[in-house]
Amino acid sequence: MALAQRLALQLAQWPMATRIVLLALVPMLVLVGAGGWWLRAQMHQSLLASFEQVLRDKAQRVGARLQVGPQGGLRDAGGGADEFSAIYAGWYWRAHAGASVLRSRSLWDMDSLPTEPVPASGSPVLHRATGPMQEPLLALATPITLGPPATEAALVVYGPAAQLQDSMRQIDRTLVLAAMVLMALAGALAWMQVRVGLAPLRRLEALLAALRSPQGPGPDVAQHLSAPTGRDLQPLQNELAGLLAHNAQVVARARAHAADLNHALKKPLALLSAQASTQPQVPAGEVQRQVAAMAQLVDRYQARTMSDALLAHPAAAGPAVDVRECVGQVLHMMQRLHAAQELAWELDDQAPGALLWRGERADLEEVLGNLLDNAGKWAASRVRLSLRVRGEGDGPAAAWVLEVEDDGPGMAPAQLQAAGQRGLRFDESVQGSGLGLAIAGQIAQAYGGQLQLYQSGDLRGLGVRLSLRGLG
Incomplete structure (x- = not known):
């Protein structure tokens, strides 16, 4: 088991193309080897069967002319010239009945030929023998009955095996050559199949490598990875594009958090610096x-950074947030913050039942605080909040919508298009950093929601529509 595991680990380190080719060629090699061996055995057996039939025919012809003499000895009644007449011609026979022995003229002065006791491979009756000239022979022993009087005799017929052995070797060479050509062809086809089959992987590898090059596609990763690589890899390609886009979004949010914290810390630091320069x-x-304010800012942005990490693994998020309670708390805080303006804050709650949202409470408070604070800064006398549910039932498809409208000066169409850009401010007389709407939009986008700006129809000021999915 340990040896098999080590072998499996070593094979796993080989390139995929090599492993695929081996998986195709090893069974092919076994199949070709087994099939070639079976075919060789069948062809050898067929040649030996044909030679055996020739020897049987000759043994029958020789047996027909053998007779028993008056004294009980064997004699050849043929007397004609045939293949057994020429000395050491390669065809021989030998018969014996009891003590009487008779042999062909071709054996001349040799009484018998050395014969292997074990039958030749591929034939149960043929035996290998060596002729007078050390030539290879095949022998067939067959019993015959002579008479009258009826006498049992044993006849052994020998035939030249050199040509037969040459034919067998030629068959072996042909089969080996055919097997080699077949394996070479199978290897070439397997290599071609691997090249064609793995071409989508190479194209995908090239696309991913281009992302790291200095002349890469930049932020448009999804469009770059939309290049066709093959139907089979399309799901993997889509997942990679989504993962890279998500990572790019997380990195962008991390950079934005750093910039936001940098802008937010400038104000308390500037106040301390101004007081230190005058006093x-x-x-x-x-x-x-001021230190407490900076610490609160650091904690807030740290919580937002942690919420970004939880967005990658929604199952790790905490308990659902009660949207009504959170809106009420932030609204109460804004009423106190903008108490000097004596604004009328209205809440129109049209959402049925409990309104629970699967997200981070710190992010929701950040969005609500920025939107309501922005409305409180620009409103002349009135701010209206509308809360409702869009979609049916609960779950990721359902969404809750919060609209914040004020009766302030509003924005021109061009300003509505540009609003939300980081650090962009249309009126320097109003305190702020120009990051509120940008931060709110970024958080909404991270949760798959939307932040839309429009001109309020009733109040004539700015309207902001926040839509977030994930009701629990």
Whole structure:
């Protein structure tokens, strides 16, 4: 078992093309070897059977002319010239009945020929023998009955086997050559099949290698990987494109988090720097407030970064978030933050039943805080929130929608198109960094949702529609 495991590990390190070719050629080699051996045996057996029939015919002819003499000895009554007449001609016979022995003229002065006791391979009755000139022979022993009087005799007929052996060797050479040609052809076909079969993998490898080159496709990874590589690899190609696009999105969000944190920390640092430049000593209370603000910013963006990691594995997310409760808490906080403006905050809740969302509470609070804070900054007197459910039932297909409208100056069509770009501000007189809508849109996109800006029909100001899937 250990040897088999080591062999399997070694084979696993070989290239895939090599393993596929071996898997095709090894069974082919076994099949060709077994088939060639069987065919060789059949052809050898057929040649030996033909030679055996020739010897039987000659033994019958020789036996027909043998007679028993007056004194009980054997004698040849033929007397004619045949293949057994020429000395050492290659055809021989020898008969004996009791003590009487008779042999062909071709044997001349040799009494018998050395014969192997074991039958030749491929024939149960033929035996190998060696002739007077050390030539190879095949012998067939057959019993005959002579008479009158009836006498049992044993007749052995010998025939030259050189030509037969040459034919067998020629058959062997032909079969070996045919097997080699067949294996070479099978190897070439297997190599061609592997080349054609693995061509989609090579094309996919080239596409992936191009992603790392300096002249790569850039951020448009999905379009780059949409190049056709083959029907069989299309699902894998789509999964790779989705994975790379998701990774690119995570990296982009990580960079955006760093930029957001950088912008967010500038304000408390700038306040501390301004106070330090105008006063010899900065009050400890002010330092503590700014440090606490910076710590809160770091915690918030760390939580957002952790939520990005959880988006890659939704099963690892925490319990579902009560959207109504979260909206109510953020709305209450904004009412206190913008209390000096004496705004009228309205909440139109049209969502039936419990409204639970599978996501991170920190992300939802971040989105709601940015949207409501932006509305509070620009509203003249009124902000309206509308909460409803889009779609049927629960699950990933259903979504909840929050609309935030204000009666502020709103935006021109061109500004609606450009709004949401990072750091873009249309009015420098209003405090802010221009990141609120960009952060909200980025979080919504990460959860597969949408953030849309429009001109409010009732309040005439800006309207923001937030749609997030994943009701639980």
